[in-house]
Amino acid sequence: MNKKEEKSPVKKPLILVVNDDGINAKGLRMLGDIAQQFGQVVMIAPNNGRSGMSHAITFALPLRLRKISSSKDFEMYKTSGTPVDAVKLALNYLLKDQQVDLLVSGINHGANTSVSVIYSATVAAAIEGCLSGVPSVAFSMVNYNNNCDFKAAQSAIQKIIQTVLEKGLPPHICLNVNIPNVPENEIKGIKITRQAINEWHESIVAREYPADMPYFWMGGSLLEKDKAKDTDHWAVKHNYISIHPINIDWTDYSMIHELKKWKIK
Amino acid sequence: MNKKEEKSPVKKPLILVVNDDGINAKGLRMLGDIAQQFGQVVMIAPNNGRSGMSHAITFALPLRLRKISSSKDFEMYKTSGTPVDAVKLALNYLLKDQQVDLLVSGINHGANTSVSVIYSATVAAAIEGCLSGVPSVAFSMVNYNNNCDFKAAQSAIQKIIQTVLEKGLPPHICLNVNIPNVPENEIKGIKITRQAINEWHESIVAREYPADMPYFWMGGSLLEKDKAKDTDHWAVKHNYISIHPINIDWTDYSMIHELKKWKIK
16 A cells, blocks of 8 residues: 555445345345445344334334344445334444445335335335435345346346435435346346336235134235336336335425315315 | 205215324314314224334334224224224225225324425335325324324314315325414414425433443434425424425436536546
8 A cells, every 4th residue: 555545545434224124135145245345344234024004103112133144345224124224223323433335225026116116115224225315226136036036137226226325315215126037148238218107906814713713914016007118117117126215395386386276265 | 964965965074084193182182173074984993102213114014904893974984094094094905995085184283394305104104105195184283292183283283184075185195284373363374385494403311321332312403404484394483384285206407418418528
């Protein structure tokens, strides 16, 4: 190392890696490995899978947080909390006085497109980063297999991380990236998309305990109502990577004008 | 009843009443009583308070659902699920083949303005109704007392329910109503607002078990960064009722154009 480098060391970006599939998920390790190419990684994840937790937080119960040993050369923590709790613990406790340069969430096992965005804790973790002013990106791959091969996603994730580190993101906006489940050479490119407005079609199954009242299993599938070609759902279905910008302001501004005409007194 | 009325009975609107403070919350009963003035009420709520659950759903565990007796002349159910689970159980199981004309959520004990909208399960329940095409309104009062007097809120809630039943709501839009904690004669009127973009300032408290690792309590307060006068936060702080229209499409459309310029290949 020469003198000049010694005097002005370039600080490596500090990258927080989180997920909702839990500390043992393959997608988390993969994302940690990719992020590490760009900076210093701190990883935190729920003890177990917490899919569908959306932006849930825990304040009526105490949270556990434990540093775990790892073969990786970055810090790893697990928590009893939700994915959003994990982000809060990282930004406000573990890394309280440090500037976090990027938050990446995932790689989720399964799609987070269309209305699934609203239920997703992978996306919620990115929204939570954004709420704290950290450039944040959620990554999901349309493959529900625990042993999913994320290789096809790797180079796109690298490019997106690099670009966001270079350009930053405007305040109040985070990115939701979905990657189709095909080999890399079949990925057609990247589409910048809007959120498809499809409907979740529920199927609720009632069962009986041997000597008790019924219990219910929630399930369902997505009804493809929004067939336009500019959506996240269309993109991944047609083998494009989707990048969907989300704003944490959910206000419908055109409805403000409409409601003012209602004149409720 | 004369013949004409017998031949063409006007069907009373079917109104689903939900909350996140749980089946025993005073605000739920109050909202049920008000809704009942406008239609046939079905009420469903979590067994216990589930504040801060956002849009969390339960699919890895079975759900309980039980009809409970009540002095009220409407049906009441409680569930082990989250507020959003409750809405799904109601719309897709209890009322599966019926048209629900309105969903009202609340009256929440406490404000759901600014970024709290993102954590709120009261608001999430309204968003869930909206996702299923039901006109949906969340009501919150800026009073955290379990025994809060909701009287000041009553006439505003009546007017809003009546107006939404008359006019409906456009697809993909629901309303988030916040009522200040002052006597009715001090309420200055209704403001149609946008969501204030404030920041949640966390305070995480670490404690030690007698012979174990630490545990953590999450807490915090809102940093008032967005001081504009057109927000939900400003409205309730200045004794106005806030009506904030929320769209379930969280896409930032201006960022779509910006991202296209990035040319990530």
